Amino acid sequence: MGLEEEIEEIEEEIAETPYNKSTEAHIGRLKSKLAQKKEKLEQQDSSGGGGGYAVEKHGDATVALVGFPSVGKSTLLNALTNADSETGAYEFTTLDVYPGMLKYNGANIQLLDVPGLIEGAASGKGDGQAVLSVVRTADLVVFMLDVFEIDQYQRLYEELYKNNVRVDQDPPRVSIRRKGKDGLSVTSSVDLDIDEGTVKEVLRDQGFINADVTVGEQVDLDRLIDGVMDNREYIPSIVAVNKADLIEPDYIETVNESLREHDIDPDEAVFISAEEQKGLESLKEEIWDALGLIRIYMDKPGRGVDYEEPVIVRRGDTVDDVCREIGGRFDERFRFARVSGASAKHDDQQVGRDHELADEDVLRIVAEK
Ligand SMILES: Nc1nc2c(ncn2[C@@H]2O[C@H](COP(=O)(O)OP(=O)(O)O)[C@@H](O)[C@H]2O)c(=O)[nH]1
Ligand SMILES: [Mg+2]
Known part of the structure; x- marks a missing residue:
C-alpha cells in the first residue's frame, strides 16, 4: 500500500470513529500517525526535485x-x-x-x-x-x-x-524534554480535557519513550499534535x-x-x-x-539624525537587535546608547543593550573607538 492510500485509510477511520472518552486515546494515536505519514509524504514530494520556487527572502x-x-x-x-x-x-x-x-x-x-x-x-x-x-x-x-x-x-x-x-494561532504551549529513562511523564498547568493517557499515546507514537511533557493550555488533539510536531508554521x-x-x-x-x-x-x-x-x-x-515592524532613526555622530532610512526592526526588539541589524561588531565596543521617543522616559535617556525600543525612536549608540 502506498503512503497516499495509508493516509486515506487512516482519515477514513478517524471519520468513522465516534469521539468519546473511550475512543479518545485511539483517535489520538490515529491522528498522530496521520501527521507522521503526511510529513513523510511531504518529504518524498519535495525531494523529487522540481524546485523553481526558490524565492529568496529579501528586504525587512x-x-x-x-x-x-x-x-x-x-x-x-x-x-x-x-x-x-x-x-x-x-x-x-x-x-x-x-x-x-x-x-x-x-x-x-x-x-x-x-x-x-x-x-x-x-x-x-x-x-x-x-x-x-x-x-x-x-x-x-x-x-x-x-x-x-x-x-x-x-x-x-x-x-x-x-x-x-x-x-x-500562537504555537501551542506544549514543551517536551527528552530524558534518559523513567518513561513519559505529563504535567499540566490546566485541568486538561484530554486524558493523560492520550497525551502519552500521542507522544509514544511520535517516538518519545522517555520525556517530560508540560502542557500549558487547554489543548484538543489537533493542537496537541501541532505542539508535538515541529514542522508547523x-x-x-x-x-x-x-x-x-x-x-x-x-x-x-x-x-x-x-x-x-x-x-x-x-x-x-x-x-x-x-x-x-x-x-x-x-x-x-x-x-x-x-x-509588527518599527522604525528606528539613527543619530549618527557628526551627521545628525537619519530620518530618510530608518533601521527596521520588530516590536519588542532592543538596542541590541538594532546593533545586530546595522552590523559593525558592537559586541566588544558597545558602551551605552541614548534614546528619545516613545520608549524613553525623557529625551536622550541613557540606556543599555536590552532597552526595548518603540516605533520612531531616535537612537544614538556610543561605542569605544
Ligand atoms: N472591477 C475590478 N476589477 C479588478 C480589480 N482588481 C482586478 N480586477 C480585474 O480582475 C481580473 C483578474 O485580475 P488579476 O490581477 O489578473 O487576478 P489574479 O488572477 O488574482 O492575479 C482582471 O481583469 C483585472 O482587471 C478591482 O479592484 N476591481
Ligand atoms: Mg495573477
Missing part, C-alpha cells in the same frame, strides 16, 4: 498574497510594488511566484504573489507543495478575497492548514476584500455578514480596489501593523 519582511484565480492578486502587486506581474481578465495567467518590493515607512517589504495555491491544485499544473513552501517562509499572509466570494476564505484557510500553516494574517468598486454601499452589510460567518471581524478586513487603486493606503498600514 516577506508577505504572501494568497487568493483564488482572478481575485486581483497580480493587479494589486503591480499597484503596490515595482513588480511587473502579468495580469489578465482570464484565469491561470500566473503559475509561478512573483515577487515585488513594497516600500513603506522606509521599510522594504517583499510581497509574493502566490497564485499556485489554488491554481496549481485545480489545474494539475504547478506544484502545490513547492508553492506552499514559499508561503511557509512568509511573515504574514494576506488573504485576498473577491467582494462577491467571501466564502473563498474557507478553502484558502483549509489549503494552508492541510499544509501545516497555522494562521493567527504559525503565521499571522489579514484579509483584503478586493473589487470593492463593484458594490453599492448598501451591499456592504451583506459582505460584512459573510465575513463574520468566517470569524473575520469586518472592521479588520480592508476593502480595496486594486484596479482603481482605492484603499491601498489602509492596506499598507494594516500590513505594516500586522508585521
Whole structure:
C-alpha cells in the first residue's frame, strides 16, 4: 500500500470513529500517525526535485498574497510594488511566484504573489507543495478575497492548514524534554480535557519513550499534535476584500455578514480596489501593523539624525537587535546608547543593550573607538 492510500485509510477511520472518552486515546494515536505519514509524504514530494520556487527572502519582511484565480492578486502587486506581474481578465495567467518590493515607512517589504495555491491544485499544473513552501517562509499572509466570494476564505484557510500553516494561532504551549529513562511523564498547568493517557499515546507514537511533557493550555488533539510536531508554521494574517468598486454601499452589510460567518471581524478586513487603486493606503498600514515592524532613526555622530532610512526592526526588539541589524561588531565596543521617543522616559535617556525600543525612536549608540 502506498503512503497516499495509508493516509486515506487512516482519515477514513478517524471519520468513522465516534469521539468519546473511550475512543479518545485511539483517535489520538490515529491522528498522530496521520501527521507522521503526511510529513513523510511531504518529504518524498519535495525531494523529487522540481524546485523553481526558490524565492529568496529579501528586504525587512516577506508577505504572501494568497487568493483564488482572478481575485486581483497580480493587479494589486503591480499597484503596490515595482513588480511587473502579468495580469489578465482570464484565469491561470500566473503559475509561478512573483515577487515585488513594497516600500513603506522606509521599510522594504517583499510581497509574493502566490497564485499556485489554488491554481496549481485545480489545474494539475504547478506544484502545490513547492508553492506552499514559499508561503511557509512568509511573515504574514494576506488573504485576498473577491467582494462577491467571501466564502473563498474557507478553502484558502483549509489549503494552508492541510499544509501545516497555522494562521493567527500562537504555537501551542506544549514543551517536551527528552530524558534518559523513567518513561513519559505529563504535567499540566490546566485541568486538561484530554486524558493523560492520550497525551502519552500521542507522544509514544511520535517516538518519545522517555520525556517530560508540560502542557500549558487547554489543548484538543489537533493542537496537541501541532505542539508535538515541529514542522508547523504559525503565521499571522489579514484579509483584503478586493473589487470593492463593484458594490453599492448598501451591499456592504451583506459582505460584512459573510465575513463574520468566517470569524473575520469586518472592521479588520480592508476593502480595496486594486484596479482603481482605492484603499491601498489602509492596506499598507494594516500590513505594516500586522508585521509588527518599527522604525528606528539613527543619530549618527557628526551627521545628525537619519530620518530618510530608518533601521527596521520588530516590536519588542532592543538596542541590541538594532546593533545586530546595522552590523559593525558592537559586541566588544558597545558602551551605552541614548534614546528619545516613545520608549524613553525623557529625551536622550541613557540606556543599555536590552532597552526595548518603540516605533520612531531616535537612537544614538556610543561605542569605544
Ligand atoms: N472591477 C475590478 N476589477 C479588478 C480589480 N482588481 C482586478 N480586477 C480585474 O480582475 C481580473 C483578474 O485580475 P488579476 O490581477 O489578473 O487576478 P489574479 O488572477 O488574482 O492575479 C482582471 O481583469 C483585472 O482587471 C478591482 O479592484 N476591481
Ligand atoms: Mg495573477
